[in-house]
Amino acid sequence: xxxxxxxxxxxxxxxxxxxxxxxxxxxxxxxxxxxxxxxxxxxxxxxxxxxxxxxxxxxxxxxxxxxxxxxxxxxxxxxxxxxxxxxxxxxxxxxxxxxxxxxxxxxxxxxxxxxxxxxxxxxxxxxxxxxxxxxxxxxxxxxxxxxxxxxxxxxxxxxxxxxxxxxxxxxxxxxxxxxxxxxxxxxxxxxxxxxxxxxxxxxxxxxxxxxxxxxxxxxxxxxxxxxxxxxxxxxxxxxxxxxxxxxxxxxxxxxxxxxxxxxxxxxxxxxxxxxxxxxxxxxxxxxxxxxxxxxxxxxxxxxxxxxxxxxxxxxxxxxx
Amino acid sequence: xxxxxxxxxxxxxxxxxxxxxxxxxxxxxxxxxxxxxxxxxxxxxxxxxxxxxxxxxxxxxxxxxxxxxxxxxxxxxxxxxxxxxxxxxxxxxxxxxxxxxxxxxxxxxxxxxxxxxxxxxxxxxxxxxxxxxxxxxxxxxxxxxxxxxxxxxxxxxxxxxxxxxxxxxxxxxxxxxxxxxxxxxxxxxxxxxxxxxxxxxxxxxxxxxxxxxxxxxxxxxxxxxxxxxxxxxxxxxxxxxxxxxxxxxxxxxxxxxxxxxxxxxxxxxxxxxx
Numbered sequence: 001x002x003x004x005x006x007x008x009x010x011x012x013x014x015x016x017x018x019x020x021x022x023x024x025x026x027x028x029x030x031x032x033x034x035x036x037x038x039x040x041x042x043x044x045x046x047x048x049x050x051x052x053x054x055x056x057x058x059x060x061x062x063x064x065x066x067x068x069x070x071x072x073x074x075x076x077x078x079x080x081x082x083x084x085x086x087x088x089x090x091x092x093x094x095x096x097x098x099x100x101x102x103x104x105x106x107x108x109x110x111x112x113x114x115x116x117x118x119x120x121x122x123x124x125x126x127x128x129x130x131x132x133x134x135x136x137x138x139x140x141x142x143x144x145x146x147x148x149x150x151x152x153x154x155x156x157x158x159x160x161x162x163x164x165x166x167x168x169x170x171x172x173x174x175x176x177x178x179x180x181x182x183x184x185x186x187x188x189x190x191x192x193x194x195x196x197x198x199x200x201x202x203x204x205x206x207x208x209x210x211x212x213x214x215x216x217x218x219x220x221x222x223x224x225x226x227x228x229x230x231x232x233x234x235x236x237x238x239x240x241x242x243x244x245x246x247x248x249x250x251x252x253x254x255x256x257x258x259x260x261x262x263x264x265x266x267x268x269x270x271x272x273x274x275x276x277x278x279x280x281x282x283x284x285x286x287x288x289x290x291x292x293x294x295x296x297x298x299x300x301x302x303x304x305x306x307x308x309x310x311x312x313x314x315x316x317x318x319x320x
Numbered sequence: 321x322x323x324x325x326x327x328x329x330x331x332x333x334x335x336x337x338x339x340x341x342x343x344x345x346x347x348x349x350x351x352x353x354x355x356x357x358x359x360x361x362x363x364x365x366x367x368x369x370x371x372x373x374x375x376x377x378x379x380x381x382x383x384x385x386x387x388x389x390x391x392x393x394x395x396x397x398x399x400x401x402x403x404x405x406x407x408x409x410x411x412x413x414x415x416x417x418x419x420x421x422x423x424x425x426x427x428x429x430x431x432x433x434x435x436x437x438x439x440x441x442x443x444x445x446x447x448x449x450x451x452x453x454x455x456x457x458x459x460x461x462x463x464x465x466x467x468x469x470x471x472x473x474x475x476x477x478x479x480x481x482x483x484x485x486x487x488x489x490x491x492x493x494x495x496x497x498x499x500x501x502x503x504x505x506x507x508x509x510x511x512x513x514x515x516x517x518x519x520x521x522x523x524x525x526x527x528x529x530x531x532x533x534x535x536x537x538x539x540x541x542x543x544x545x546x547x548x549x550x551x552x553x554x555x556x557x558x559x560x561x562x563x564x565x566x567x568x569x570x571x572x573x574x575x576x577x578x579x580x581x582x583x584x585x586x587x588x589x590x591x592x593x594x
Contacts, residue, residue, distance in 0.1 A: 018438045029451050140583070144575035146527050148534050148550055149568035152557055160560045167558055255440040259531055263554070273443070274535050277450040289447045296440045 008305050015301040022293050023075075026286050027068050080287040085279050090287045094269060098291060100171060101261070101268035104184050105253050108191035112253075113246055116196045120203025120242075125230070127208060135200070142197035147256060151190040151263040158186060169264045187264045191253060199249045206241035210234050240310040247303030251296045326588075334584035340577025344570075347393040355387040360542045367553075367561050376566050380552050385563060389570055391544035397574070399456060399539065400526040406464035407525070408518060411471025412510070416502040418472070419479035430476070433469045441466050445532065454537050459529065467525055474517050478510045485509075512589050519582035523575045530571045546571050 062070075074081070080090035123132045142150075159167035169183040210216065211234055219229045258270030265271070269288050276284035330338075347354075356373075357363050361383060368378040376385040418426040436444075445462055452458040482488060488505050496504075532538035533547030541548055549567035556563040 018435050021435050022439055026447065029447060140579060141572075141576055144523065144527075144579050145572045146530055146534070146547075146568065146575075148531070149565075149572050152550070152554070152564055152568055155557055156560075156562060156565065160557060251440075255442055258442060258446075259534065262535055273446055274537070277446050277537055278454075280450055280453075282450060285447055285450045289443050292443045293439055296443070297438055300438065 004308060007308055011301060011304045011308070015297055018297055019294065022297075023072060023290065024068065026290060027071060075287075075290070081283045083276075083284050084281045085276075085284075090284055093272065093284065094287060094291065096173075097267060097269045097272050100266065101254070101257055101270060103171075103180070104187055104261070104266060104268060105191070105250075105257050107181065107184055108188040108195065108253055109250055111188060112192040112196040112199065112249075115192070116199035116249075117203055117242060117246070119196075120200040121207060123200065123204045124207035124211065127204075132204075136204075139197035139201050142193055143201075145194070147190060147194055147259045148263050150193050151187070151260060154186050154190055155263075167264070169266050171267065184266070187260045187266055190260050190263070191256060194256060195249050195253050198252065199245055202245040202249075203242055206245060207234065207238045209241070210238040213237075240307045243310055244303045244307040247299055247306060251299035251303070254295050254299065255292060330584060333580045337577045337580025337584065340573055341581065344393055344397060344574050344577070347390045348397050349394075351387075351390040351394045355384075355390045357384040357387045359387065359391040359544050361387075367556050367559075367563060369561070377561075377563060379549065379563060380555070385549075385566060388544045388549060389546070389567055392546045392549055392567060393570070395539060395543055396526070396530065396533075396546045396571075399460065399545075400522060400529050403460045403464050403467070403529065404518065404522045404525045406460065407467040407521065408471050408514070410464060411468035412475040412507075412514060413502075414468070415472045415475030415477075416479045416506050416510075417498070418476050419483050420498055420502055420506065426476075429472070433472050436466070436469045437473075441528070442531070445528070446535075446537065449532070449537050454540060456539060459532065459538055463525060463528060467521060467528075470524075471514075471517065471521065475510060475514060478513050479506050482506050482509050516582055516585050516589060519578050519585065523578050523582075526578075527571070527575060 071081075078091055080094065082089055083093060119135060123135045126132055155167045158164045165186050166183060167186070169185075169187055171180050171183045175183065216229060216233055219233045224233075257268065258273065260266070261268040261270040262274055269291065273285060273288040273292070275281075276288065327335075351359075362381055363384050364374060364378050364382050366378065366380060366382045368374055368382075370377045374384050374386065376389065379385050379388060414429055418429045444466055448462045448466075449458065452462065483506065488501060491501050491505050529538050530545075530547035530550075533545050534551045536548075536551060539545040539548055541552065546567040550564045550571075553563040553567075557565075
């Protein structure tokens with residue numbers, strides 16, 4: 001048990017270190033910009049005095065390391081600064097959009113995780129059958145498709161031809177839960193399609209890996225029933241890699257959401273990030289990038305920790 | 321290896337893949353010869369449907385879509401190829417170097433790469449592009465550097481296995497320099513896995529550039545580019561006009577083609593081992 005706690009503590013430490021390095025990278029990236037924020041905001045016609053005064057107001061006259069720590073401290077307090085393009089506080093811009101993004105990502109996760117695991121298990125059990133081959137060809141094709149291709153095919157089919165679902169998913173607080181679900185059906189189907197393919201392939205590989213080990217062969221030679229072997233022998237050992245696969249793909253999902261949001265004009269964080277990059281609204285880019293990175297790294301960390309916790313060999317070590 | 325014999329033994333999927341890639345290369349090379357109109361020439365009305373004059377119809381400005389798709393092959397594939405090549409040069413050089421020298425250099429490069437890889441590529445690229453601006457050069461640079469981390473991982477792992485071989489030790493005892501060892505001893509032996517990886521990385525980079533162009537942050541108009549063409553014509557789909565599906569389908573088709581070849585190549589490479 002102590003062993004596991006140290007391992008988890010190590011992972012957490014590493015995750016925290018990664019976050020710190022990334023925050024430094026983000027900070028330095030903005031530092032490397034030609035000119036500075038004061039000039040960017042005031043424009044080129046501003047006099048030297050106004051720029052200097054404004055620099056002081058923005059604390060740009062302080063040395064970089066001090067500014068980094070004060071930036072970090074205010075980020076930790078939830079103050080992300082103001083947007084360059086409209087001057088509004090960034091936390092106000094981001095808050096509800098982030099909630100929308102998480103809503104879309106989780107609705108896709110709810111559909112895709114069970115489908116992917118069941119299909120992956122079936123493909124592994126009946127490997128090299130026509131079922132397995134059909135599934136692996138389909139998923140290989142699905143992986144090769146850009147997200148927007150899948151999205152436009154779905155729009156062409158369900159929104160233009162069949163007129164079942166809207167091609168733009170505009171959601172706001174006044175909608176009921178059911179209406180929200182209806183609005184995000186096409187974007188979450190797009191995400192499901194892409195993520196399921198990845199998840200299913202990896203689940204299949206993980207389960208086949210377990211099924212190839214000698215204790216499974218032993219169980220088979222003992223004459224145990226196939227069902228019993230799978231449920232009692234293979235499943236506990238396959239659980240760890242499968243959980244890992246799921247968590248990793250959820251991380252992928254949160255990032256994959258960017259393009260899908262743009263296709264469906266969905267008011268989420270990804271859309272905001274893309275808009276801010278084209279407007280070069282650096283503070284907003286910084287803040288939304290930091291949030292995406294945090295979610296991504298936390299999910300990866302969760303994958304790591306869950307796979308440690310669900311590994312029977314670590315939970316029941318042979319020797320003390 | 322006899323190429324013709326290899327081709328005769330190839331499975332159907334690999335042949336389909338090869339045909340797709342050849343078709344794309346032909347389109348890319350011969351675009352100025354075959355294409356009926358100029359790359360940015362406005363020839364007709366907006367979003368016309370397919371006809372003899374315009375096999376795929378026209379785009380949002382009344383340019384011939386067939387011509388644009390051909391020129392798009394040229395631009396998108398070239399840029400993706402150059403980026404992948406650059407990322408391989410950076411990644412494999414660093415990987416071989418890390419494996420051949422070991423010690424502190426290896427540790428430092430590996431940690432930096434670990435951290436870069438812990439960050440989602442798309443978000444990183446968006447942030448980097450917001451700082452350096454969107455031009456073809458910065459696009460190639462940013463993606464090549466980001467992607468080289470993946471190449472680094474593989475080439476370091478492969479080179480690690482090679483550096484412990486006797487022939488590398490012999491070369492070192494002869495007093496050969498580290499660059500000579502990397503080029504003459506490690507590189508030839510690391511080729512097969514690197515070639516397969518090149519195909520996979522090309523697909524990734526190609527999709528990535530297409531996605532960025534689709535977001536309006538990649539290759540800029542009026543240059544014909546598949547991702548950007550999807551973006552420009554996206555509005556047509558709500559009128560039931562399928563224009564954006566052509567360039568998007570072209571992207572999907574080429575990626576499937578390259579993947580099929582890589583699959584086959586991996587099968588041959590692993591078959592040779594046992």
